[in-house]
Amino acid sequence: MSFKTYVAQRLLWTVFATFIIVSITFLLLAASPNAQVSQFAFEAAQNPGTSAEEAREAARQRLGTNQPLWERYTEYMINMFTLNWGYSQSGGGQLVTERILNALPYTALYSVPTTILSVIIGVSIGLYSATNQYSRFDYAATFFAFFGYAIPNFWFGIILLVIFGAWLGWVPIIFQPDVPWLSFEMLKQLILPVIVLVTAQTTGLMRYSRAEALEYVEAEFLKTAKAKGVSSYRVITRHIFRPAAVPLMTILISDLLGLFIASSLLVEVVFSIPGLGRLTFNAILQQDTPLVLSTTLVGVMIAVFGNLLQDISYTVLDPRISYDSRE
Amino acid sequence: MATDTDPDRIERFEDIDWQATEMRGGLSAVSRKAFGLLLTLAAVCVFFLYDYYLVRKRKPTVPVIEWDVSQVDWMFMVTLAVIFFYVLLPLYENPRMTRYYWREFRKNRAAVFSGGFLLFVFGTGLVGPLLLPKPEIALELGYQPPVFTSVSNNYPIQCVGEAANGRCFGTFQHPLGTTGRGKDIFRLIVYGMTVSMQIGLITGLIIITIGTIVGAVAAYVGGLADEVLMRYVDIQLTFPTFLLYLLLIYLFGQSLFMFILVFGVTSWGLIARLVRSEALQRTEEEYITAAQSAGAPNLYVIWRHILPNVSSTVITAVTLLIPSLLLYEAGLAFLQLGDPSIPSWGQVISAGRSDLSFAWWISTVPGVFLFFTILAFNFIGDALRDALDPRQTTQE
Numbered sequence: 001m002s003f004k005t006y007v008a009q010r011l012l013w014t015v016f017a018t019f020i021i022v023s024i025t026f027l028l029l030a031a032s033p034n035a036q037v038s039q040f041a042f043e044a045a046q047n048p049g050t051s052a053e054e055a056r057e058a059a060r061q062r063l064g065t066n067q068p069l070w071e072r073y074t075e076y077m078i079n080m081f082t083l084n085w086g087y088s089q090s091g092g093g094q095l096v097t098e099r100i101l102n103a104l105p106y107t108a109l110y111s112v113p114t115t116i117l118s119v120i121i122g123v124s125i126g127l128y129s130a131t132n133q134y135s136r137f138d139y140a141a142t143f144f145a146f147f148g149y150a151i152p153n154f155w156f157g158i159i160l161l162v163i164f165g166a167w168l169g170w171v172p173i174i175f176q177p178d179v180p181w182l183s184f185e186m187l188k189q190l191i192l193p194v195i196v197l198v199t200a201q202t203t204g205l206m207r208y209s210r211a212e213a214l215e216y217v218e219a220e221f222l223k224t225a226k227a228k229g230v231s232s233y234r235v236i237t238r239h240i241f242r243p244a245a246v247p248l249m250t251i252l253i254s255d256l257l258g259l260f261i262a263s264s265l266l267v268e269v270v271f272s273i274p275g276l277g278r279l280t281f282n283a284i285l286q287q288d289t290p291l292v293l294s295t296t297l298v299g300v301m302i303a304v305f306g307n308l309l310q311d312i313s314y315t316v317l318d319p320r321i322s323y324d325s326r327e
Numbered sequence: 328m329a330t331d332t333d334p335d336r337i338e339r340f341e342d343i344d345w346q347a348t349e350m351r352g353g354l355s356a357v358s359r360k361a362f363g364l365l366l367t368l369a370a371v372c373v374f375f376l377y378d379y380y381l382v383r384k385r386k387p388t389v390p391v392i393e394w395d396v397s398q399v400d401w402m403f404m405v406t407l408a409v410i411f412f413y414v415l416l417p418l419y420e421n422p423r424m425t426r427y428y429w430r431e432f433r434k435n436r437a438a439v440f441s442g443g444f445l446l447f448v449f450g451t452g453l454v455g456p457l458l459l460p461k462p463e464i465a466l467e468l469g470y471q472p473p474v475f476t477s478v479s480n481n482y483p484i485q486c487v488g489e490a491a492n493g494r495c496f497g498t499f500q501h502p503l504g505t506t507g508r509g510k511d512i513f514r515l516i517v518y519g520m521t522v523s524m525q526i527g528l529i530t531g532l533i534i535i536t537i538g539t540i541v542g543a544v545a546a547y548v549g550g551l552a553d554e555v556l557m558r559y560v561d562i563q564l565t566f567p568t569f570l571l572y573l574l575l576i577y578l579f580g581q582s583l584f585m586f587i588l589v590f591g592v593t594s595w596g597l598i599a600r601l602v603r604s605e606a607l608q609r610t611e612e613e614y615i616t617a618a619q620s621a622g623a624p625n626l627y628v629i630w631r632h633i634l635p636n637v638s639s640t641v642i643t644a645v646t647l648l649i650p651s652l653l654l655y656e657a658g659l660a661f662l663q664l665g666d667p668s669i670p671s672w673g674q675v676i677s678a679g680r681s682d683l684s685f686a687w688w689i690s691t692v693p694g695v696f697l698f699f700t701i702l703a704f705n706f707i708g709d710a711l712r713d714a715l716d717p718r719q720t721t722q723e
Contacts, residue, residue, distance in 0.1 A: 017562050028578055150702040152654055154661050155694040158680055166684040265569075266658050281662060284577050292577050299570045307565050 007312055014308045019077075021300055025293060026076050030069065080297070086290040088283075096294045099279060106177065107264060107275035110190050114197040119252065121198065122205025127236050127244075129206075130213035141206060148203035157196045157270040164192065175273045193271045197264075205252065212244040246318045253310040364412040371404050398584040402529045409532060438710030441703035448700060452520030459517055462670060465509035472497040473504040473512075473688050482685055504688045506678050512692055519672040519693060523700060526587060526656055527649040533591030534598055535645055539637070541595065542602025543629050546610065557603070564596040569655060576664055583666040586659070590652055598644055605637040639711075646708035650701040657697055672697045 079085065085096040129138040165173040172189050179185045216222060217240065225239050265277030272278070276295060283291035378396055418425045433439060470482040474497040486495035497504060503512040541560070545553040572589045579585065609615065609632070618628050659665045660673025667674070672693035679689025 013561075017565060020562055021566060025574065028574060031578075146702060146705060150650070150698050150705065152657050152676075152694065152697055152701075154658055155676055155690065155697070158683060158690065159694075162683045162687075266661065269662060280573065284573060284664065287577075289577075292574065296570045296574050299567055300565075303567050304565050 003315070006315065010308055010311055014304055018301065018304055021304070022077060022080050022297065023073075025297065026073055029076075029289075029293070030072070085294045088291045089286075089288045096290050099291065100276065100294060100298060103274060103276045103279040106273055107268070107277065109181070109186075109275075110193045110197070110267075110273065111264065113190070114194050114201060117194065118198045118201035118205060122202040123209045123241075123248065125202070126206040126209030127213050127241060130210045130217055131232070131236060131240070133214070133217070141210075145203045145206050148199040151199070153196055153200050154266040154270050156199070157192065157267060160192050160196065161270070175271050177274050189271075193267050193273065196267055196270075205248075209244060209248055212247055213240050216240045216243055246314070249313055249317055253306050253313070360412050360416060363416075364408060367408040367412070368405065371401070371408070375401060398582075399525055399529070399587065402584075402587065403525050406529045406532045410528070432710055435706070435710040437706045441706040441710075444699060444703045445707065448520045448696075449524050451517055452522075452524045455517035456521055459514050462510040462514040462518065465505075468501075468505055468509035469507045470682070470686050471495070471501045471505040471509075472686075473692070474499055474502050476504075476688070478685065503692050504686075506675065506689050507682050507686065508678070512675065512689065515670050515675050516672070516693060516696055518670040519675065519696070522583070522656075522669055522671040523653055523697075525583070526652055527704075529587050530591045530594070530652050531645045531649055533587070534595045534648065535641055537592070538595035538598025539602050539634065539641060542599040542637070543606055543633055545599070546603045546606035547625065547629055547633070553603075556599070560596040560599050563593060566593070568593045572655075572659070573664070581664060581666055583669045583671075586656060586666070590655065594648065594652075597648070598641055601640050601644055602637050605640050606633050609633050609636050643708055643712045646704055646711055650704040653697065653701055653704075 083097055088094050088096050088099050125141050125144075129135070129141045132138055161171075161173060164170045170188075171192055172185075175189055176185070179189070222235065222239055225235055230239075264275065265281060267273070268275045268277040269281055276298065280292065280295040280299075282288075283295060374396075418428075432442070467485045468487065469484060470478060471487055472478040472483075472495060477494040477496045479494060483495050487498050487500055489496045489498075501511050501513065503516065505511055506515070541556050545556045568590060571593060572586065575589055576585065615628060615632055618632055623631075656665065656671060657673030657676065660671050661677040661680075663677065665671060665673060675693040676690045676697075679686060679691075683690050
């Protein structure tokens, strides 16, 4: 199988998986005891002269649930794939896509620095502790890794906010979205969320890069390099990092996608950043079905395409991988 | 599960399980363990039917101790029964292997501490709710500080302990203080232990069961079944469970039962993959061929040779999976999207969030417990990987 066929196959599979996932969301919607019907029915029943049954029927008509399931399904699928996601019920009649696009920059604002920092810190600490195994630094790094994993993100966030925001007053407690982007104020209010997310993200990368690098620490080519008198910096960057980077690349993508989904929601709520996670959260609180559905699907799509990217990058980076086997 | 015979080890003659050897004919003869489990499950079923048909809704099932058995409680009973018959009983019946595991496990001191801590949490969570009354709201007792600490007199309405120099001191009546609405934090922590253990153990059991069955079937049956199952796992692994749960609670309402079900039914993908690849390796080995040529049926081979061999991988993976479940639960409770009627640690953290600047203990105490529980599961997972699988050298 050539590389092109492989990519085409993966792409087809991704489209298929997306199709299935969107269908599942439709089934869930159809099966849910619809809160909206009863709400509309309640509103309609408050007008005198309509019976409860009439009101319910009117509500169904308004929501389109009186049509057969199959028609609703096709309509739903077409709307979903043409990005015709409807109007947000809570945002004063704004388009759902518009609200998502408005929120995305704020998510990027803290997730881009987080990504860059955690990759640099995680990988370099991991490589260093692999080459200095069982040293004091290695133990400290391992401890830090466990700490970063075990501490609940949101809890760490509020503790930091209390210490540096409420007690010391160094950073604002509430995120100010209208501050200019490239300013000292913005930097100040981004520090804490970035610290919280970096401690969480670095952990996995550090442990993983350490384990990967350890496989090469004992390798023959390393002994040769050392015997030739290659400096330890060059050994780490050229002889260990290069082969270890391939599997690292793959965990990197899936790890960072996790950030967009679960951690970002909690951190955005704690620091009141008006990004994608907070949008999802508010949509749930305000019972805004189109918005809940769309933000969820955006998260799922990020995950699905991230997976595709990961598979392809793996085959591009590692020539030993054959396209035929999927293990 | 883990203690069934490990073929890599030399068995002494007295270790041969003659009963199991005699039931070679298939699974028609049920082993003693399975019989005991079935009996217990039947008892739970009878109890359940009694509750379902004879006890009116919202009435306590067991009136003496005012216990209205919830859906989660039922699942927890079944889980405990399985753990008793398939973990504790084999460990007791097989003292030599138990001693071996203990010797291996003991080498890792952090893991021994973690094990002690988790046993403490588990025991307290199991017994505590029977001894301690439920934490009640008592507004006049709000913001009591923990013992040996004090808070400015402006916050508590009424100081239970000593009040001096404008500060209210904590008492042993509320050793860990109270929340803003006067709930005793010590009791909340004990009740939260029950919730954490329920989440960890029930969800763990669901994940192990589904993951192992799917993985073993995919590896052993192969062909189309393998392809379909593993493709499904692909999709499931890409779908973020957290978002699925958000969607589901939005559509169907929130409860601990829902949480356990959703995370149990959708997080087994990784386990299934592990079991499959491990089982594929095992099927190549001679003892499987030997068993097959001696006429052992497929189910027997899977049950007797494949499952015991993959169990160490599965248990380790699940131990490392449980902490993320606890973190998700706490996160959801913090977002007020958890089950509001369940006193989980996340709920307490969330309750104390806005008071953190003066009443630091409300959020901090449950946070510390959560932190150590997650840490303990991680240490144990690492140690189990070393202890249960002598083939694998640790990558530390």
